Amino acid sequence: MNDIIISVRELTKCFGDFTAVNRISFDVRRGEIFGFLGANGAGKTTAMRMLCGLSYPTSGSGTVAGYDVMREGEQIKRHIGYMSQRFSLYNDLTVEENINLFAGIYGLSKAETEERTTELLERLNFSSERKTLVGSLPLGWKQKLSFAIATIHRPEVVFLDEPTGGVDPVTRRQFWEMIYEAAAGGTTIFVTTHYMDEAEYCSRVSIMVDGEVRALDTPARLKQQFVVESMDEVFRTLARGAQRGE
């Protein structure tokens, strides 16, 4: 089963008597772009945090890159990249210093770091911003930089939590080009989004409603199943039934 990189069975997370994630099960194949959709408060971020080893599941099981989410969180962290919903690079460090920090944390040598930094900055057209404080960059640039840093150690899977929230359409497009490039290089992408056009770009999509996965398939087959024209309509059909408010 080498081509399954994330496998989740009956994964559940409760906060007190509130069940944020309710017995979700799915598999993600190596190299695919897996869209993880759901309304606000549906439990996407909670589920993603469990997969990244940031949060312990209440029950159920799961493996990421072959490691158990319950017991081997620290092992998982060596093999994944994560980009949080909230921008979380150091605003008071420069572009280069942020890259050095995370490259160093993942154990890249100085020479490797230097090489990848140069290559990465060129790819992003950022070479002139090398010594700019991250806090002074526009949001779209910050997001691209976050993604680049989340993949600096060439992880097997990268988790992106609403990476394009608040980003302009042009930058959004560039961002998805970066995602495609990474996927083409063999990195599995696990991405949440609220943009349904982005959902169309995914290899497969799951839709969460009220802490449960209600649909999971390729965008084309989901549209067929719900007999609609767009992912937008698929999403709205499912989300309309949600009990949880925002």
Added chain:
Amino acid sequence: MRTFIVLLQKELLQIRRNSFLPKLILVFPIMVMLVIPLFTTMDVRNVNVVVVDFDRSTASRRIVSHIEASEYLSLMGVTSEYGVAMKQLEQGKADVVVQVPNHFERDMAISDADKISITANAVNATKGSMGTQYIVQTIARTLQELQGERNPRQMSELVTVQNRFNPTLNYRHYMIPALMIILFILVCGFLPALSIVGEKESGTIEQINVTPVGRMTFTLSKLLPYWVIGLFVLTVAMIVAWLVYGLTPAGSIGLIYLGAALFILTISGFSLTIANFSETMQQTMFVMFFFIMIFMLMSGLLTPIDSMPDWAQKFTIILPPRYFVEILRSVYLKGTTFVELWTNYLALGIFAIIFNLLAAITYKKQA
């Protein structure tokens, strides 16, 4: 190792880029050491005295003039009515009333004669008791003089007092080591905690938590910069104490640094532990304040532990600053050596290990 180095670099860059921290680290110790010793003094001065003189003799006039001459006492007036004096005491114009009975001089030699009575306003307990003491001393000296004049052979000094290690009983010398400790508690107690909670508030800690950084490594990277800063603050404070107050350590400087090194580790570890349990800056500040109050008031920093009630004395055993207060004061003022203080060093060492392990253990990468 490389992980630790990049994390350390990051901490240093952040401290340097901060618009406030470098100033704080340099200016704060200088200001505290320069200004606070000027006014934190337990020496009681300007004790206002009213003398009720029923005797109107040479002896009573001598007493009055000695009170007038004392640098600690100031004479508010001489009256022959007790009521007037009491009124002034009630109104707060006088701190102490001295009453010289009628025929005091005449009956001085008789053992059961009327005695001089001293009445003090003890609302401010320190001022009341110190004021009475000064007066008693002044009057005793006057009486001794008078006696000596009448009968020179009887003249003898009854008591001699010698203050060792702080010969002039200068309260500043007592306060300066205490101020240094307060500096450590503030700088090395608050800054590491705020640095961690700041990362929680800005969300950057999550980006760290999703990497394979060990919690020991991360904790150490937060600890080390403040350890160096703490030792720097000590150096600045010692230089100010020397230049401005002429106070240099009587004992070994190495012993002072060793104690400080252990104490800073302890207090920073403690601060990191608090930070691990706090979500916001306010929360951290209030919890830290609570403990700092206890540290400052119960560690013998301002009031001696020996005069606390028994249960409180026992409680101070678990307060790390208590050990360092003793180390710093006795090395600084008495020149005490390691042999006499090794238990204090041991206690600090144990606290340093406990708190830093606690800080590493309570740091949760996965919740």
